[in-house]
Amino acid sequence: MRLLLSALAVLTLILPNTASAQNNFDLTDLRDGETLLNISATETKQVPQDLLVATLQYTAEGLDKRALQNEVNVNIKKALDEIKKEKNLKVSTQSYRIYQFTLPSTLPNMTQEDRRRWRAQQSIIVKSKDAEMLLDLVGKIQDMKLDLTSLNYTLSPELFEEVTNELVTDALVKLQARAEQAAKTLGKNNVSFVEVNVNGNGYARPQYARGMVMESMAMSKDMAAPSAEPGESDVSLTVNTRALLKP
Structure with a gap:
């Protein structure tokens, strides 16, 4: 048990990709x-997603580039002011873009120059574990002329760290048992881990929330709140060890 606790102390903070504790043992x-025994164990767990993430975007199109940017700025600020009235959420702005595009050439009586327009847009990302509150809020923001471009569930960083720590513990318990069994089979009395590597492949990509509002609802005067149901994410990691077996 002392061996296991020592290994866990080194691996208290788990990184999504790779964490290691090693002595660079030379054969x-x-x-x-x-x-010297090389062994590994893989642990996987399906975890209910607990964090809802919504991305909303305001887009303005026209001829006056400066006026369009001002329109975006004003409406994004209004949306942020509304969002910040709520608690238990995190909000950030993303992807401010201003670029020129051309209307389809099929439009009659318009030259190439006439068909040129500017498009300005900016996105807001809102995250919360309170799905009911966030969905109601998204409906309000949509009613402020922002488009909901994505809505998905994922794992919160806190839950992901908790689960990966559990998986490392489970893997090390299995590896300790295997190493002790191998030592017994080979007539050895002492076992110690001289190298431990944790390789985590993270978890599945966020699943898009199911049950989105129908497109026809977008035409109603008051925007209905979207619907969403969480799924599960597969959290998986592999622990590779080198165990030193002594007489």
């Missing part, structure tokens, strides 16, 4: 009767 350091 030439092996003494008579010692054996």
Whole structure:
């Protein structure tokens, strides 16, 4: 048990990709009767998603580039002011763009120059574990002429860290048991981990929320709140170890 607790102390903070605790053990350091054992264990767990993420975007199109940017700025600020009235959420602005585009050439009586327009847009990302509150809020923001461009569930960083720590613990318990069994089979009495590597492949991409409002609702005077149901994410990691077996 002391061996396991020592390994866990090194791996208290788990990184999504790779974490390691190693002594760079050299095979030439092996003494008579010692054996170096390479073993690994993979742990996977399906975890209910607990964080809802909504992305909303305001877009303005026209001929006056400066006026369009001002329109975006004013409406994004109004949306942010409305969002900040709520608690238990995180909000950030993303992807401010201003670019020129051309209307379809099929439009009659318009030259190439006449068909040129400017488009300005900016996005807001809102995250919360309170799905009911966030969905109601999204409906209000949509009513302020912002488009809902994505709505998906994912795992919160806190839950992901909690689950990965559990998986590392489970994997190390299995590896300790395997190493002790191998030592017993080979007639060895002592086991110690000289290298531990944790390789996590993270978790599945966020699933888009199911049950989005129908397009026809977007034409109503008051925007209905969208609907969403969480799914599950597969959290998986592999622990690779090198165990030193001694007589």
